[in-house]
Amino acid sequence: MNRKNPLPNSNPNSPNSSMQALHFLQALARIARAAPKPAHSARTRQIRHAAYASMAHSSRSSRRTWSRALLHRLRQWQQQRPGRLLTVRRRVRIVTPITSRPEEPARAETLRQLVPGGRGMEYCNLLEETADYVQCLRAQVQLMQTLLDAFSS
């Protein structure tokens, strides 16, 4: 096998990445089949959502907190009307760092904002979720890159 960069933990579970790829291709096909919207941004948004959805649906991550939070977030995004710049929220969510502890590093809050669902987790679990999220993200990026190259060559 000619592996360019054998990444650690990159392929311990190939069915997961294949699941991910399959979902993404599927979603892409659906998007392509749909009436081509002229708005480039809308299509971008759709593809981005498709990417995150396929990430969340991969079997490796189905049990993870971040995948559930990501799906929830996706639903929120999709429910928003794309034309609106501002969304009127009935509830004002007070983001209080209830989970921050004194012994956590200062950047833990940033990490919580990055990783979906990170706000409700302890620091220890946050790290674990981050690892899984990074794995899935990287797989997704590689997948998209490959598709791009395939389609553009």
Next chain:
Amino acid sequence: MNCGEPSVLPHCFLNLNWDQSIDPNSQLDSALTSIVSSNAPNLLSQSEISSQSHYVGTSGTIGTSNGSLTSPPPELNLSMGGGRSGLMPMLPNLVSMNHLDQFQPDHGFTERAARLSCFDGRNYPGFGTQFDLASIKDKRLEAALLGGGQVTQLLDKAQLGISNVVNGREDSSVSDPVSGSGQIGLAVPSDNGVRKRKAPAKGKGKETQKITEDKGSDTKRCKSVESNGTQEEAIKPKPEPNGSVSTGTAENSNGAKSKGKDTKLPEPPKDYIHVRARRGEATDSHSLAERVRREKISQRMKLLQDLVPGCNKVVGKAVMLDEIINYVQSLQRQVEFLSMKLATVNPQLDFNNLPSLLPKDMQQACAPLLNPSFPLDTSGSALPFSSSQQQGNPLHFVSSSPSPVDPHNTIDPFFNAVPDATSQLGAFWHDDLQNVVQMDMRPNHEEIPVSSQSFSGAMQQAHMKMEL
């Protein structure tokens, strides 16, 4: 020097070369010598000394008054170091006592136990036959034996013995005198200390807490066993009052060795998470839990370190956390960017034209993907793929699958059934997609396009910028 007769015993005792002992034990040794010399006549008066049989082999010999001492210690590590050659000759005499049951649990026994503790663990000729170290079954004897030896190494084992004595013993008659003796074997046996400990040790095995506390206080009074003993023994009184789950862990930390020690005790299987109090660390339940948490966190940081490229050089949690955050942000930005690019590409992308886009070899691999009958779309609508049915098997798989697709059942055999694709495609697609299409590499593959080099995780963004 080979004093084979009991009558020579005091001589042997007095001839001990205590100078060869290890420095930390020198204090102990000097105390032991004092005891030994003081009790030599008492010892001689004991008839058990004359009896020559396996002292250690029979676990019950420690004293029937001590009841059943059948708990098998895992190993008696009598590697007490130092040159205690002088003790060796006594060992067969003392060790081979088999009538210890006649021996009343008084301070004489304790002194003898203390003396035994000074013995070198080396297997001397003629000694090994009589004294099977490995067959020592009694932990208390072990404790007694170990107490005089290398305190640093064997103290925890003695602790184990004592803890077993204190915690595990149900027979009242057994525990107290032996625990007293064990304590004495542990700490510096002075006459006063012996008698002091005997009094509190009169309690039952049930009163473990009291005993441990007394023992702890007693050992604290003793001079020699300070550094290790007090810490080790102080562990016991503390966790026992704690009724929390951490008692399991604390108990284990008491029963098991501390990290710096070099004993070979097996860990008793328990339901709790095994936590070991390291040497020099606080041992209350809170700090133990904290330590467990910190270890978990460091474990996960190591995992992240492997995932995030470029983190190997960095040492320190703060900087690594920054790196991780940067990496996650960069990955998310890449996803956005790639989706934008895909959006521009996508209108041009017609899956009908996909075969023309891909090289001819890749079409063979993608043919199953392109098959319209394959239920890629769970919504049920067939994809407008060109049906280039070059593979019969996957299609057969596909068509036989029910339309409400169970992804795992259909996809996995599907992907496994994908026939050999070209090496070109295999080199082209990254590992993930390789697994997707299950391509097989041929040795003579064509030149890999430059874009495939972008698959390295860290280079992707740079590569995309270069593409622009």
